[in-house]
Amino acid sequence: MTTARLRAWWAHRQGLDGTLRGASAAEVLERTGWARSVGGSAPYLGLFARAGLRRAAVDADVARLNIHELPSARGCTYVLPEADFALGLAVGAGAPEGELAAAEKHLGVTRAEIGRLCEVVLGVLGTEPLDPAKLRAAAGDAVRSLGDAGKKRGVTTTLPLALGWLQARGEIRRVPVDGRLDRQRYGYVRWAPRTPPSDVDTELARRYFAWAGPASLKHFRWFSGRTAAAAKKAVESLELEPIEGTDLLLPGGLAAEFAAFTVPDKPSYALVAGIDGIHLLHRDLPRLLDPADAQRPAPGGKGTLGAEADPPCHLIVDRGRITGLWEFDADAGKIVYRFFGEEDEALREAVAATEAFVRDDLGDARGFSLDSPKSRAPRLAALRA
Template identity: 30%
Template structure:
């Protein structure tokens, strides 16, 4: 006799989100490693996102703590993986994410770059290999270096090619960009400290420790398990979107986790077997506010978002490419947006009905907390959204 699937309501999902994604004071942690582990990975396309995601979830956030984890102790790793996007992950999870999402893409990138260099510069495989070897030797000698410094050591990296010839977005770039891009995609070099402050998008490069070779199937199962544990319940579409896998690989990896079906408003969802007890993380949590940055992993964690975001508000919060801007959360739901003005002042605006006094007070307290963290630093999101632009003035 069949058993009816357990139903999980949007309210229960929001309570899970607050607890697991550390969006209430009682759940905040002390270290960036704990935060990265809770969220699987921190979105790092915009360097400031990493620090602001950390600040929102840490009891006493300090820039130095995150820099220490990234650049001194290296307990966190910055790699390009899911959806060809740069993320920061716990060091031990980086090889899993690479094998599950990036290794096959890196091979394609190498082939494409080799063809590009042959067509534009006449480089054959031997010449390409010699330039890579010289680049790695120069980097080993320097320890860490920016692209311009490496181009000073390896003359071939200073050569320029035209990208996207004949297109409206045609441009010229140094060969350092594609050569270093392939080495980074293959995990042979890593992003070290930025050339400027923690908001800078220009990084030095450094030699990387070799990544262990993990079987792709096992890695996909482990990455899917970690995602479902942190974001569940999720749909097949959620997992496919978050990883960038095709539908076949998504279904295969999800099945291998042993995830069990539950009923959601969107249709069939999945939870890990140990995560179906009503007494678990879905228990009631205290109402709490959070200020999350653009591209935060919580806001970008699901393909289906209606249970925490009113569909009518998507146009104001997202750019044309689907990147979300800074958001204000209350009890697991997006209720507004925030921005930093040129004078450093933080401002916010609710999206619908005016929040009650308790919610407004909690948001203002978070604004004060973030203001203290930022100090004199000015942050402009890499991807501007309509409401963020207006609030920033």
């Protein structure tokens, strides 16, 4: 086993080798894992890189609830396929519990108060989305200001606590105001609670190792947010096989395919977001970098690329190896990139295709909700240097 073979296998399982062309958004997410969403372009970029899906097709699947953005692993928002809605909600259920416990301790909020507010919210909501301002007005005195203490903790009223609680239970859901995943403006509607699997952690582990294997228990702990003991228990009933000489585990059903897998001879370039699953499922950046590339300066930062927990820019990946970094210059409508090697025609074609997709379908390729052309300027300058 070599690093190059592991990387190429991960890229293959992630569908970054063209094997998922023509698949639906739900099929891609079921095969490669939930797509992290932070109000940026990552879900669109990931689905385009894997299956060639345009924004209109993805947005239509969102509208049909074939896929949906939900609070799930570690309480973070991901875009999930319909088959995983119940599991995702169950996995993320602990986050609103923790927020409510903190509000009880520091802000004088009681569970009874939030319970009453939840009843009011459910009574107000229907099938037409209400944004937070309209919802607060409709709820009236049931919503209470948390004053300066709340502002310091980032919770100005009791309404977000109730909304988080109801979302985790599947009783309400957020609807993007303009139907897009790369915005953070939402309305809320009533929804139907779903019955979670009987063993949530095991079902999450089963999916995770199919998406990310070979992976370690440490990697699974990062993704799931579970303790060492809980992670170990979650995999006990799974048929995971160790990779000799490593701490990595692979589902037994993939062992024969992995053993026969060889690194493709030809490059297979993909331009994806910095929080794409090829990185974020393990969150172990050096494994995707050659040693020489790990010593490169991080664009817009002070250290080296290999010292970063997460990439400072979007990624160019070839057979699982990070071979370059890129950002989108919204003013020029162009991708600015730095490639870690000698460019070829296949790379230029991949850049051109992604550039056209971002320009024509998205308008910009924001890394996260607060990313902007202005905040991106230092990274663009560093990539051009």
